[in-house]
Amino acid sequence: MDFSLELEKIGHFITEKLAGKDAVLGISGGVDSALVLSILARVLPKERIRAFFMPDSNTPETDLDDVKKLSESTKIEIKIINIESVVEAFRSLLSIEDRYAMGNVKSRTRMIILYYFANINNGLVIGTTNRTEHLIGYYTKFGDGACDIEPIMHLYKQEVWDFATFMKVPDNIIRKKPSAGLWEGQTDEDEIGMTYSDLDKVLEDVFDLNLKSLTDKHKKVEELHERSEHKRKLPEFIKAGENKDR
Template structure:
């Protein structure tokens, strides 16, 4: 029994060391790529953007971080409260710009009622706001797409997928949670059910019809271990269908 306890502790510390090393690699990446420029980041109160802001806060000049929360009518009270907790935990100001009026102008112009199309419009409105501030400051927009989302194309093209730097693009969603825990991201954010918040009661795992632990295991098998297990056909279909999101626009040579 004592041996098992020591083995468990040994395993825990070694696994934690892996994530600590990863944190340092990401911090060095951010320092190198951002340099003396401003970093502009959209904050949703979700785990990915909260982790990226926490990493930025300990990587570059804090006076050069512009964090922007862009709520709309689907934003819940819990999200506002988590933004306050995140601001307190990072010691950074997070400004709020409500996008609902802008979206309503788009909806009136386009006469749309499709929730997925509307969700993409909301995402692209937020990208426009981020790039306005990046242009204003001569800075860079920092992305928040994790490896799971990247491989599945689970983001809006030219929306939340629009950025200059992707610091967690090689980190699976389940690892995002682990790193966030190590860095003391507010627990209510870590525990929150993943959602892009693009329409009412929209949740990632409901849309994907699989939980992230299962998804990450299968994706790791496919892309790291080169084996096919579980519901790989469904995930490969999403990967292939979203290939255009991971490629540059086609051009004549």
């Protein structure tokens, strides 16, 4: 992949879709959001970029360190908003014990904050989902999956890592194990049950080469895709004029 051309293509996409509006972005400390911020810093005036890091009690201190390094490397201010009090309010109000449900609450809390800032600043929320995560539905519906434009959704995870290296994203961010930070010690690959390297290869087989059900890994990925189809579709509805008496 020619990353110079890729940067130009994504930059054009972003500026066209924003149409002069501000870019509002959530920063996690991971490589996907770091790459997107690095791209935004190249293609937009700094005053139009509004970046937010929203930690909670399970967020590792190393993520905060990495976010500070990212801010320095991009020369973009990243505002820190601790969401722990909001998360705890939900936990108490709803007596939440299931950690997956709690993880979704955290993700949707961050979405609310991003859309608040988009609302008051006439901005659009920029997504950070890559193709790998999109195809298996590895994101929270109406959480980190909620945004106005998705500039890296056409890139597999390995391509994100390679592009991030080209964009000089801080090494610590590129090398760290991917994690959604939903609970202490959580990693993407453990939760998915497959390395991103294997996952990318299987996804390419299934969706780019139409090679299906070759191995147990292929069947697992096909099942993940099928189970998460509702995340990639608009809500179901009755079409106007459908089933009318004639």
